[in-house]
Amino acid sequence: MALLKPSVEITLPPTVFMQGQGTDAGGREELVDGVGGVCFVPSVMERWRELQEFQARPDDTLIATFPKAGECPLSTLSDHSGSIPSMMRAPFLELNPPPPFPSGIDILQNQPSPRLIKTHLPFHLLPPSFVDQNCKMVYVARNAKDTAVSYFHFHRMNKKLPEPGDWNHTPCVTLLPVAWGSWFDHVTGWWKEKNNHRILYLFFEDIKENPAREIAKLSNFLSKKLDREAVDRIIEHTSFKNMKQNPMTNFSLLPANIFDQSVSPFMRKGEVGDWKNMFTVAQNERFEKEYRQLMSDRGPSFRMEL
Numbered sequence: 305m306a307l308l309k310p311s312v313e314i315t316l317p318p319t320v321f322m323q324g325q326g327t328d329a330g331g332r333e334e335l336v337d338g339v340g341g342v343c344f345v346p347s348v349m350e351r352w353r354e355l356q357e358f359q360a361r362p363d364d365t366l367i368a369t370f371p372k373a374g375e376c377p378l379s380t381l382s383d384h385s386g387s388i389p390s391m392m393r394a395p396f397l398e399l400n401p402p403p404p405f406p407s408g409i410d411i412l413q414n415q416p417s418p419r420l421i422k423t424h425l426p427f428h429l430l431p432p433s434f435v436d437q438n439c440k441m442v443y444v445a446r447n448a449k450d451t452a453v454s455y456f457h458f459h460r461m462n463k464k465l466p467e468p469g470d471w472n473h474t475p476c477v478t479l480l481p482v483a484w485g486s487w488f489d490h491v492t493g494w495w496k497e498k499n500n501h502r503i504l505y506l507f508f509e510d511i512k513e514n515p516a517r518e519i520a521k522l523s524n525f526l527s528k529k530l531d532r533e534a535v536d537r538i539i540e541h542t543s544f545k546n547m548k549q550n551p552m553t554n555f556s557l558l559p560a561n562i563f564d565q566s567v568s569p570f571m572r573k574g575e576v577g578d579w580k581n582m583f584t585v586a587q588n589e590r591f592e593k594e595y596r597q598l599m600s601d602r603g604p605s606f607r608m609e610l
């Protein structure tokens with residue numbers, strides 16, 4: 305039994321994502337100042353109104369993260385067979401890629417319930433229907449330094465995002481301004497709302513440290529009973545090693561003019577504390593100073609290493 309049902313019966317063959325298709329993918333996009341100072345890629349803004357009018361259903365489950373927080377294992381929980389591409393198991397709500405790739409809204413609109421939906425939106429920019437329908441939402445947060453490093457490498461390989469440039473000068477070090485806004489506002493915005501709505505707030509570091517414990521939190525939140533065997537299967541299925549090898553979860557079905565995995569693999573390292581391999585002493589000091597100013601008493605506390 306899957307912990308989460310896949311959002312969709314597959315209505316498009318996985319081959320639509322395969323290499324060689326979608327050659328009209330265009331080049332890198334520059335960020336636009338989207339809404340209230342939160343930057344997005346222009347393709348997201350093109351359907352902003354439709355996005356805000358998106359009709360959530362009471363039995364939808366939303367998985368929300370700042371980019372690169374390690375959400376993928378969660379959406380994988382819906383498919384233990386490993387035979388459904390990530391973007392179909394938990395369609396990415398605001399994603400609006402070039403043809404022939406379907407947008408998140410288009411995939412979701414005609415799907416049967418219950419749906420599993422992925423988003424990177426800050427809480428205050430969610431389509432209002434998720435709150436109106438009292439949907440269950442799972443938020444996964446990851447420490448800022450590892451997120452910064454992961455996002456930097458993702459910019460290198462994701463040909464739809466701006467060129468990140470040199471690590472020493474990249475905005476990814478401070479996480480401002482990058483697509484989907486400020487990491488600080490994102491993690492604290494969701495944190496503040498977690499007791500006002502049906503939100504389970506999880507940490508990437510906790511999942512890495514003790515996946516069984518975090519799966520228990522998740523199954524409890526979703527009111528699903530899992531025996532030990534099922535938990536073991538989920539842990540195995542969502543391990544970094546397995547997800548890196550599986551074409552349904554490693555995004556190798558996307559063409560290189562979108563994700564160039566020869567530059568950096570999507571499933572890169574999946575570790576806690578990898579930031580130590582990138583941050584110089586000076587960068588770390590600058591980061592810590594900014595971090596103290598922006599995070600003081602505002603929200604969750606993170607572990608930078610295990």
Ligand code: PPS
Nearest residue numbers: 371372373374375376454542543544571572573574
């Ligand atoms: S995205 O693009 O934001 O939707 O992707 P997301 O999966 O949220 O973030 C990618 C980073 O998460 C790591 N990852 C994992 N780590 C451990 N175990 C599993 N199963 C796993 N799945 C994804 C992935 O490797 C990226 O982190 P880095 O540090 O770059 O390796």
